[in-house]
Amino acid sequence: MFEAVELLTGSPWIYAVVALSVLLDVFLPVLPSGVLVVTAATAAAAGSTAAAGHGTLAGSTTVASAAGQVSGEAPSLPVLLLCAATASVLGDLVAYRLAWRGGERLDRAIARFRRLVTAQERLGTALSRGGGLLVVIARFAPAGRSVVSLGAGAARRRVREFLPWSALAAVAWAGYSVGLGWFGGQWLGATWVAVAVSVVALFAAGSVAAYVMRRPAPKPA
Numbered sequence: 381m382f383e384a385v386e387l388l389t390g391s392p393w394i395y396a397v398v399a400l401s402v403l404l405d406v407f408l409p410v411l412p413s414g415v416l417v418v419t420a421a422t423a424a425a426a427g428s429t430a431a432a433g434h435g436t437l438a439g440s441t442t443v444a445s446a447a448g449q450v451s452g453e454a455p456s457l458p459v460l461l462l463c464a465a466t467a468s469v470l471g472d473l474v475a476y477r478l479a480w481r482g483g484e485r486l487d488r489a490i491a492r493f494r495r496l497v498t499a500q501e502r503l504g505t506a507l508s509r510g511g512g513l514l515v516v517i518a519r520f521a522p523a524g525r526s527v528v529s530l531g532a533g534a535a536r537r538r539v540r541e542f543l544p545w546s547a548l549a550a551v552a553w554a555g556y557s558v559g560l561g562w563f564g565g566q567w568l569g570a571t572w573v574a575v576a577v578s579v580v581a582l583f584a585a586g587s588v589a590a591y592v593m594r595r596p597a598p599k600p601a
Contacts, residue, residue: 394420394455395463402467406475409523414557417464418578420455421561425574461558468519468550469543472529476542479533512545519549520556521589557582 398420401413515532518524532542564578 394423395459398460399463399467402464403471403474406471406526406529409526413464414582415575415579417460417554417557418561418564418582419575420460421457421558422565422575422578423561424455424457424460425562425565426454457558457562461554464554464557465547465550468525468554469547472525472546472550473539473543475526475529476533476539476546479530480536482534512541512548515542515545516549516552517589517592519553519589520585521592522586524589525549556585 398413398416401411401416405411405413515528518528529546560578560581561575564574564581568574568577
């Protein structure tokens with residue numbers, strides 16, 4: 381499995397795979413989109429280190445060891461960030477539109493899930509007050525993106541209320557994930573140890589976001 385990922389990070393197809401994974405994980409939260417972004421960013425760190433003439437950890441299996449076998453180049457950090465952020469916004473909009481058009485059947489399905497109902501109510505309150513920090517926080521929580529995007533559509537929130545916060549959430553999440561992989565590769569070397577540490581940090585942020593989302597909304601004064 382690791383060999384396949386190493387080969388992928390050295391291929392231009394990494395951008396398409398990352399974009400598709402991020403796009404679809406609003407419907408299938410089990411997809412490892414965050415792990416893919418972190419791994420590709422670590423490979424980008426390896427490429428820049430090699431270009432600068434610095435060696436990777438001696439005797440270690442590097443994430444980008446196969447980068448030269450396919451295209452000769454590690455992933456581009458700006459392109460990776462752009463792909464992840466754009467796919468995130470597009471996925472949110474698709475889920476939002478599907479929920480908007482879902483009708484009574486979708487409303488009944490959402491009503492069966494307390495988490496969806498609670499998130500829908502909190503999101504409606506936040507957006508109506510001109511704030512949407514919940515959208516940004518939810519992007520880091522497991523399945524939080526799905527809950528918020530579907531909830532916004534089902535509640536018939538206006539797109540101009542939802543889209544700017546979705547874009548901010550996408551940039552924040554993509555920037556954080558890419559940054560983790562990049563700095564992990566710079567500090568620990570472009571190894572699977574760096575990937576593992578960065579992924580742990582990504583999951584830690586998700587745990588904090590999930591905790592914030594589970595907290596009861598403050599009652600108005």
